[in-house]
Amino acid sequence: MDINPLAPDILFHIGPVPIDRAVVTTWAIMALLTLLSWLGTRRATVHAGGLQAVLEIAVEALETQIRDVLRRDPWPYLPILGSLFLFIVVANLSAVIPGLKPPTAHLETPAALAIIVFLSAHAFGLRSLGPVNYLKRYVKPNPILLPLNILAEFTRTFSLMIRLFGNMMSHEFVLAIVVFLAGLLLPVPFMLLGILIGVIQAYIFTILATVFIGAAVSGEAD
Amino acid sequence: MQIDWWTLALQAINFLVLVWLLKRFLYRPVKDVIAKRRALAEDALAKAAAKEAEADAEKDRLTAERDALARERHEVLKAAQKQTEADRAEILDKARAEASRIVAAAEAAIDRERQETLSGMKREIGQLAANLAAGILAQSDAAALANACLDHMKTQLEALPAEERDQMRAALTKGVTVVTAVPVADTGAWTAMIAAALGPDGRIDFDTDPSLIGGAELRFPHTTLKFSWADHLDQAGRILQGDDAVS
Numbered sequence: 001m002d003i004n005p006l007a008p009d010i011l012f013h014i015g016p017v018p019i020d021r022a023v024v025t026t027w028a029i030m031a032l033l034t035l036l037s038w039l040g041t042r043r044a045t046v047h048a049g050g051l052q053a054v055l056e057i058a059v060e061a062l063e064t065q066i067r068d069v070l071r072r073d074p075w076p077y078l079p080i081l082g083s084l085f086l087f088i089v090v091a092n093l094s095a096v097i098p099g100l101k102p103p104t105a106h107l108e109t110p111a112a113l114a115i116i117v118f119l120s121a122h123a124f125g126l127r128s129l130g131p132v133n134y135l136k137r138y139v140k141p142n143p144i145l146l147p148l149n150i151l152a153e154f155t156r157t158f159s160l161m162i163r164l165f166g167n168m169m170s171h172e173f174v175l176a177i178v179v180f181l182a183g184l185l186l187p188v189p190f191m192l193l194g195i196l197i198g199v200i201q202a203y204i205f206t207i208l209a210t211v212f213i214g215a216a217v218s219g220e221a222d
Numbered sequence: 223m224q225i226d227w228w229t230l231a232l233q234a235i236n237f238l239v240l241v242w243l244l245k246r247f248l249y250r251p252v253k254d255v256i257a258k259r260r261a262l263a264e265d266a267l268a269k270a271a272a273k274e275a276e277a278d279a280e281k282d283r284l285t286a287e288r289d290a291l292a293r294e295r296h297e298v299l300k301a302a303q304k305q306t307e308a309d310r311a312e313i314l315d316k317a318r319a320e321a322s323r324i325v326a327a328a329e330a331a332i333d334r335e336r337q338e339t340l341s342g343m344k345r346e347i348g349q350l351a352a353n354l355a356a357g358i359l360a361q362s363d364a365a366a367l368a369n370a371c372l373d374h375m376k377t378q379l380e381a382l383p384a385e386e387r388d389q390m391r392a393a394l395t396k397g398v399t400v401v402t403a404v405p406v407a408d409t410g411a412w413t414a415m416i417a418a419a420l421g422p423d424g425r426i427d428f429d430t431d432p433s434l435i436g437g438a439e440l441r442f443p444h445t446t447l448k449f450s451w452a453d454h455l456d457q458a459g460r461i462l463q464g465d466d467a468v469s
Contacts, residue, residue, distance in 0.1 A: 020226060020228075020232075034243045037243070041248060041252060046262060048255070052255075056255065080241050082249065087240055112233035116237055
């Protein structure tokens, strides 16, 4: 038990770049999502087929959710927020496939996603409000709160990262412990619970990201 | 706990690539399809609205046409009613005129028949009276009756206008015939009466005609003076028959 389960699981190197197992899983997820999207939309018609209908339903559900939170046209924000949800869901659910470990259970992936959310929120905010108006939001309602507002930018990003990572990592640990202690069949309910947790965490991550972006583009406090 | 920064960077790049891929293969096609579907739906709605407007216009047109037909029907019925009333009035007028004509014709026929009946009755009565009088007179003394009218003839001749008497006096020169019902016994009295009334110049002949019944006639070449009972009875009969020409 001297192997650190949180340590990167390097599979191979490309030049100086170590390729982690989570990266390879991510590539597989990317390939899967891209392939499904391509298959579903390569001959997209008004009269949708089975896969196209599923994809349309998913996209429209995401669009509705984002519209409800942002209260504005969701299409500029849909690629990043929708991709967040789809990627996290598939990544979280990959735990049910034997031999696969969800990339979100490793700190780098949630961190990368949280950083992208952090940067995209500022990018959308600056594009929507302009630099002056966007920066003014940090001195509202009182300039005294400026340090706290700046600190909150980082802490909320950090909490976004840790929430996803902690949940998925702990689920992996619980599952590993139960398998170790009780054998093969007992972990099944935990795995089903893992599906629920995976979907909920993806939803929470996406909704929080949407709220951050919505706050940035509207100039309001979170 | 440690962070592999290479992995973090790769995952960030991976996610951005995934965003691009999904935008390229998922969101954009789906958005296009949704937009196309929405456009079709809006087009269908617009067409439906146009059809509805068209149907409304057609409905309005049909309503107007129906109203116009109702008005026209009313007008036609009114005209037909008016024509019928005019025809009825004309027929009634014609019938009344025909009835009046028939009634007038019937009244005229009745009047004419009445007149004819009356005339026939008068004629028969006059004829009967004349026959009765002739019968009575035929049984009386004809010679006396002839002589009885001598004074009357003299008075009548003297009462004639002078011009007319001159013409008779001229005619007397060519001869006059005294006609009686029975032969005259006293021709001298007749000759004296004529000479006294018309003058002594002239030739006087005597003749008999039983149809005169009584009295006498002076027959000049171109005229006859009647003083006979037959002439009186004839005049009386014509008076009885209502002949106004009798004087």
